[in-house]
Amino acid sequence: MSEKSNESSTRRDFLKASSVVAAGAGVLGNLSFSSQAFAAGDDTIRVGLIGAGGRGRGAATQALSTEGNIKLVAIADAFSDRLEDGLAYINGQMQKNKTPERVDVAEENKFVGFDAYQKVLDSDVDVVILATPPGFRPIHFEAAVNADKHVFMEKPVATDAPGVRKVLAAAQAAKQKNLAVGVGLQRHHQKPYLELVDRVHNGAIGDIVAMRVYWNGGGVWDPRRTREECSGEMEYQMRNWYYYTWLCGDHIVEQHIHNLDVGNWLMKANPATGEGYPVSASGMGGRQVRTDKKYGEIFDHHAVEYVYDNGTRMYSQCRHMPGCPGNVTEHAHGTKGVVHLGGRDYSIEGENNTKFKGKYRDPYQVEHDQLFAAIRSGTPYSEAERGAYSTLTAIIGRLATYSGKEIKWNQALNSEISLMPETYAWDAAPPTLPNEHGEYQIAHPGLSKVV
């Protein structure tokens, strides 16, 4: 046998996710912006980042890795330490990508506090990334659309029904203004999902009779600050936002939304009309393992049964318990077969056996490539309704587990119960307060009123 170099091995050559191949990025032509088209001769997209935490930094890095001239010019966070850290990390990423010029945030374009988002919107930006804790998303999205900005926003897009309605209204306005909106449900930009869901839509497993969706894992980051390290209750909850329902939505909304959203997608739910989503949900959940008071008020497990209009059911589980088997997958059972999505197994079993094999590009990058390509070409692009309805799908699951009751979609969609505070200030009271021992009131199925 002749000697080979390393490069000749097919398997060893890990397919590099090229960072700047914007699929379908159009040539810059006549831009049809309602607001500030990039001035003739300057095609630089100016980006503002609102929320400089782990995901905000990630999203900003991906946005700044898209094709064409682009710059981060403004940044907002509730906390100055998070802002500075975030900016340093994004700078580091851009230096690594050898595009350090893509970060150009002047000192006067760093904004801190509850109203920092508005200051970013008031600065000279074309696109904003909304990556704060989800509770703020409706307020930020509405303000971004009012300010005529294109938007990339992380999921979920709200934590309560009034928030969902606010997002839906702003989504309509965004469409009228021809503003592009991307939402971080990246499975819609992940090749194996696209291929197999398309086959399901074309009848590969017949009619769907049931679905199973899961996000069972060990949980997320531990609370970042103690009470003693915080100026007061508001800061304490903001620092440890995952554990407060008004900020996070509970993990069924913050995380499991991905899997519930795939269920809706498989069922051909229509975000444009709001048709085809579950009509009701019932289930159970609680706090079994993550019971320490530092873990705020959210549950550590939810199991929900959703019913669609045609009687199809979606059985959902999400769990944050270290040491239990993990499972982050989606499955649909049809009259002619079963589709498996997520984990390592993307396949259809049954009359139309197929298995997705091979590598695919990083969906977190692809979602930005496609959004920014649409912004540059002036192509309509709206993922906001899909984000809103899948958020509501997750929310009705939480309402069902918190109350122990069956929750109807329309009842939830029209609910006036808001989780958000009256006032946003460091000395203001969050909507949920601890007792003298620092313990929070946990939802009580059978008694808690949720709609």
Add this chain to the structure above:
Amino acid sequence: MNGQFPSVCSLLIAAVLAFNVLTVADAADKEPAAADAKTEKEMKPYKQTITGTDVSFEMLPIPGGTFTMGSPEDEADRYTDEAPQREVKIEPFWMGKCEVTWDEYDIWSFSLDQKIRKLRGVEPTEQDKKADAVTRPTPPYTDMTFSMGHDGFPAICMTQLAAKTYCKWLSQKTGHYYRLPTEAEWEYACRAGTTTAFSFGDDPGKIGEYAWYADNSDDQYQKVGKKKPNPWGLHDMHGNVNEWVLDQYQETYPAPDKSVQGPLPSPLVVATELYPRVVRGGSWEDDPADLRSATRRGSEEEWKYQDPQIPQSVWYHTDALFVGFRIVRPLRVPSEKERAELKLDAKKVVNQR
């Protein structure tokens, strides 16, 4: 004695309701004398239970000796980075009979030992307290088994730092010094006295008896210890998952040092750069050529391209579903100075909050 399971490598984690609490005295009694060998002659296989759990792992003695590291130019499918061949001298050590499983790894990564103590109202031993001082990783953002199986399957997707930190924790927990193998130790143990492409000969046609690889793995990792072992009793050295070693990856082995008479003593390329570092043995997704005793692979930053957070976690290679590790325990415990100079131990990590 420990539960008498005809076990392969590790047992299921205790159902925490079985209140068979191990006291310190018990644990000491249970510690097999074989683990206390002081000389090469006394070294025997031993099984160690992780205190406060029902999970155990098996260690096999690897005698000291010399061997030829790298592959000859006429070996089928060899790569240029397997040269130059050189004589290497290895000191005796014990090596994990199998790759580290999730059962073992999760006790550290999810702090299950601490949780079990709390649940049972058990006070930590002195060793527990030391082990508690070792950093645990932040939780993974998704299920790192990717639904391929958990109990008895190899732990995967960890960075070299995570593997080294696990060793540090296990050392404190057990009172024995565990670490990752050097690349030379790994190849020595893999060859187990053989000079052929594989430890079972040169015929790749027999690989299915010994290894999980592209054609028999059903496109995923498999339970450890199910295939035939090599001549020294080690399972899955070829295939299943690549295994971390300590060394920095270089395109070739350093040219033999003319000033050194005889075999190179315990070589190690001390890692100074994060990438690439060496993994060995090939995996469930590789072809036989990439499972050979001499095959090497370097780590890449792309192994975490789907980690959605910035900074990306220091603990996870979200996309390296083909990387795990195996532990060793040198007979002679290195001095603090050696451990620092050779970077044998994990550096201390303070988790970002």
